[in-house]
Amino acid sequence: MKTTVTGFPRIGKNREWKKALEIFWAGKISEEEILQEAQNIQQQHFGMMKDLDFVPIDFALYDHMLETSFLLGVLPDQVQKSSLSHLGKYFALARGFQEKSVDIKAWPMKKWFSTNYHCVRPKISPETTWEADLFFLEYKSTLVKQNPNRRWVIPGPYTFARLSIIEDVPEHEWQQKLLQAYHNLLKRIPGDVQLDEPALVFDMTNREKELFLAFYESLSSYGERLFLQTYFGDVRDIYEELVQLPVKGIGLDFVEGSENLSLIEKFGFPPEKMLLCGIVAGKNVWRTNYEKALSLLGRIASYLPRENIVLSSACSLLHVPYTIEGESFPEEIENGVCFALEKVEEIRQLALLGDILHYQDHPIFQKNREMISKLTARDRDSLCLQKLSALSEKDFQRALPVEQRLPLQKEVLNLAPLPTTTIGSFPQTPELRKLRKGFQENVLSEETYKQEIKKMIASCIKTQEELGIDVLVHGEYERNDMVEYFASFLKGMTTTKNGWVQSYGSRTTKPPLLYGDVTRVSSMTVEWITYAQSLTTKPVKAILTGPITIINWSFCREDISLKEVAYQIALALREEIEELQQKNIRIIQVDEAALRERLPLRKSEWQSYLDIATSAFRLATSTLLPEIQLHTHMCYSEFKDIPEAIEALDADVLTIEASRSELDVLESLRTYSQKRDIGPGVYDIHSPRVPSAEEIETFIQKLLSVIPVEHLWINPDCGLKTRKESEAYASLQHMVEATQKIRKNLFS
Known part of the structure; x- marks a missing residue:
């Protein structure tokens, strides 16, 4: 042969x-x-x-x-x-x-x-x-x-x-x-x-x-x-x-x-x-x-x-x-x-x-x-299996429907119309990569590493405040990748030294291996988010990666069902979310960027997968208090044929890629945006091109023809980690300028 x-x-x-x-x-x-x-x-x-x-x-x-x-x-x-x-x-x-x-x-x-x-x-x-x-x-x-x-x-x-x-x-x-x-x-x-x-x-x-x-x-x-x-x-x-x-x-x-x-x-x-x-x-x-x-x-x-x-x-x-x-x-x-x-x-x-x-x-x-x-002879985690067997229908439902939650959240947050935010990450500079490498190779102590990361977070918060952004992020400087980072805190997952895979162009990721039953070992984000929130009176979003995205961006074991694995990860994230909530974090974003990635290519097989994906998301997030706002982010995933699945996530705010798709996805979400908030990306972060304020303003006006002003958020397409600081900050400045001009025209 x-x-x-x-x-x-x-x-x-x-x-x-x-x-x-x-x-x-x-x-x-x-x-x-x-x-x-x-x-x-x-x-x-x-x-x-x-x-x-x-x-x-x-x-x-x-x-x-x-x-x-x-x-x-x-x-x-x-x-x-x-x-x-x-x-x-x-x-x-x-x-x-x-x-x-x-x-x-x-x-x-x-x-x-x-x-x-x-x-x-x-x-x-x-x-x-x-x-x-x-x-x-x-x-x-x-x-x-x-x-x-x-x-x-x-x-x-x-x-x-x-x-x-x-x-x-x-x-x-x-x-x-x-x-x-x-x-x-x-x-x-x-x-x-x-x-x-x-x-x-x-x-x-x-x-x-x-x-x-x-x-x-x-x-x-x-x-x-x-x-x-x-x-x-x-x-x-x-x-x-x-x-x-x-x-x-x-x-x-x-x-x-x-x-x-x-x-x-x-x-x-x-x-x-x-x-x-x-x-x-x-x-x-x-x-x-x-x-x-x-x-x-x-x-x-x-x-x-x-x-x-x-x-x-x-x-x-x-x-x-x-x-x-x-x-x-x-x-x-x-x-x-x-x-x-x-x-x-x-x-x-x-x-x-x-x-x-x-x-x-x-x-x-x-x-x-x-x-x-x-x-195939791996032992199962009996405690993990007991938690799964004890789940009931109430574990998948938030206390109030979104129509009652959103008014409570808007009263607590008190944001301006057309609130501005970013998706999560800020530029990963050469200095940051050097710092991370020094820590990984034991050249820097953990204490020194954390001090330097906190300096970067403080600078990031200050920059966003100076730009006039309404809802801030901590920049994710401690994270090498949105899945690999979380894998390091989860039993049953392991990472690689050089297991790079191309995502597009020069962009590479290092997918973890998900090989065992998954449980949370310790807090994953709480220290960094609470520190960032202590620096400002504006709300800082806590950013987590959702269960299906962790699975789809990992090499996942094949000897147990997708449902079991998804629910295990959801329960681990649920513990993290409950801890963030106890620390009075008012906005929590659970990203499902890869929701559609494992979607079967034949439509007749879609529903069983989507049921698992949406149920796992709800299992992870259902304990959130009504006044805590739940965001999710999805990128490059074409949602016009799965609007029911997006609705089933029961998030309060959805941010999505839209600038390259030229609003194609928005018509399908017109109904969605009548009762939930939505933030279609107003500029493309995968390009070094810096859009002008006028260009972004024109795009926002198009968005307003589809989405009610009271439900529209303004944000980039995705995280900013792949961009240079000069590109990221100039684009954000133009985004805020365009938003402020439209606010003035609409509300003055």
């Missing part, structure tokens, strides 16, 4: 690409130098995958959807005609650009299916030029020519269309132009091409199936070198037609694709085509059970020749860290963890075992069986 992976991490084994990007954006290296660094990192990756039969070229300088837009020519006329260089245009659409006469807003982002990776959403409009940027084609083609067993990876036309924003262009027109752009691109690409079509795992209407089939029938002349790759689920709606397409091979996910094996058994698989079998998970870090995987392969091998079976990861390994090398894990899981490089080795070992008649006797198989046995 042959071997491959669907994709590979891009950020660099030691985050080399993240660092190179940030140095480049700071103007400290040239375009030639950043491109050379990209080539160097990709060659290193090829070396890591040298034992595979087929190696993907899926590296993107920022994002694969954005890169494909340049390859196809799906670019705004404003950008094409600008004086910026090729890379300048590329990063302008990724991050925004503002200088002299050039002012380019970044394209929106959205979660890449059911992952924490954020992709850029291309825009197809009457201003789209459809002129391909051959710079990116030439750059990538060099890698293909130098490496004959490599295949170029790009999103396929159906997925590209499903994720794009299409504005004011007739359907037949954009479809024809998009298809011609793919023709032009495929003519120029040397060698095999992997077209990723994860959108096939969505529910598909007949019209969508017709569109997909029309795309690939038109591309049939390239079929002898096309691999069509699906992942994140099964292809039940299109399988029969899919396997008959004129392509060289088809990739199916046998980890999350619950129906794919039965589809093969029911309808067969063309023996002349290659089947890329995704049998090693690409979204979690637990070792593959070789016994189950080889049993599955045996069933598949009865339908086509073994030489046409290619063992692969179920999806790109982009979603897991590079390697466990140098890591240490709790004894219960020390041999059960597997990152990207170890997953490549798993694929190689499975191919070896798959060609052996009595593989059960092989040492590799026996060692795997032993590791899996230890991983």
